[in-house]
Amino acid sequence: MGGERIEFEGVEGLRVGRFGSHLNTTCILYRLGSLVVDTGPPNQWPTVRGFLRERAVDRVIVTHHHEDHSGNLGAIDAELNAEVCAPAAGVEPLAEGFRLRGYQRIVWGTPGPVRSRPLPDTIPLADGGALRPLPAPGHSADMTCFFEPSRGWLFSGDLYIASRTRYLRADESIGDTIESLRQMLELDFGTLFCSHRGPISSGKEALRRKLAFLEELCGRVAELHARNRSEKEIARELLGREDWMRWVSFGHFSKRNLVLGCLDEAVGTSRGGS
Numbered sequence: 093m094g095g096e097r098i099e100f101e102g103v104e105g106l107r108v109g110r111f112g113s114h115l116n117t118t119c120i121l122y123r124l125g126s127l128v129v130d131t132g133p134p135n136q137w138p139t140v141r142g143f144l145r146e147r148a149v150d151r152v153i154v155t156h157h158h159e160d161h162s163g164n165l166g167a168i169d170a171e172l173n174a175e176v177c178a179p180a181a182g183v184e185p186l187a188e189g190f191r192l193r194g195y196q197r198i199v200w201g202t203p204g205p206v207r208s209r210p211l212p213d214t215i216p217l218a219d220g221g222a223l224r225p226l227p228a229p230g231h232s233a234d235m236t237c238f239f240e241p242s243r244g245w246l247f248s249g250d251l252y253i254a255s256r257t258r259y260l261r262a263d264e265s266i267g268d269t270i271e272s273l274r275q276m277l278e279l280d281f282g283t284l285f286c287s288h289r290g291p292i293s294s295g296k297e298a299l300r301r302k303l304a305f306l307e308e309l310c311g312r313v314a315e316l317h318a319r320n321r322s323e324k325e326i327a328r329e330l331l332g333r334e335d336w337m338r339w340v341s342f343g344h345f346s347k348r349n350l351v352l353g354c355l356d357e358a359v360g361t362s363r364g365g366s
């Protein structure tokens with residue numbers, strides 16, 4: 093069975109992906125007793141199924157509808173006797189399908205449609221604690237974090253990934269991400285369970301670093317914009333040249349998108365994204 097096993101503070105994890113262990117092409121699912129958070133991408137179903145069949149699964153919840161997180165929800169619904177839940181805003185795209193670009197189909201595979209239930213307000217854990225779903229839009233409109241106050245855990249989906257972001261998806265909102273980071277930083281947590289980076293014991297520090305980085309970047313982008321520099325020039329000066337990420341994603345992930353997102357946040361220009 094493939095996949096890299098993770099064990100942290102009693103939470104099990106499985107990192108799966110088609111192309112080795114690279115951060116951007118793998119995704120982690122976490123298991124807390126009979127509850128599973130996120131499902132991995134559809135092309136990793138045999139590995140994910142092996143992991144899930146190790147013990148009974150009562151409920152599977154996803155942080156957002158993106159295919160690397162929700163891609164096996166349909167297969168789980170069909171094969172396991174588990175309740176499948178998604179953020180309310182993700183239920184419709186999951187049931188009706190959403191646009192996938194060529195690179196996404198190659199890296200992650202194509203998920204089948206699934207009828208999921210909206211997340212309940214609180215999700216009890218077998219040993220007494222509970223997860224509280226908290227909206228954290230920005231990366232996607234339905235992005236949701238799960239907070240466990242008694243342990244001080246935050247399952248952060250794709251809110252974090254890295255402190256120093258270099259790229260942005262064309263459909264992400266920097267302003268919403270900044271607001272979500274501020275809101276999550278109000279919570280009393282220690283460990284961040286990131287879907288790509290893995291468990292981070294100084295999770296609050298990590299979120300703070302990301303917030304500070306984005307706020308500073310927005311300020312510097314606005315400064316250069318005021319001096320009539322083009323988006324391309326600003327991107328090159330602050331983030332370096334575009335690289336393979338832009339080419340393989342046909343512009344869906346790019347440094348230019350990050351500059352546009354910062355401009356949108358700092359000076360309210362409308363996004364042209366590709």
Ligand SMILES: [Zn+2]
Nearest residue numbers: 156158231250
């Ligand atoms: Zn995502």
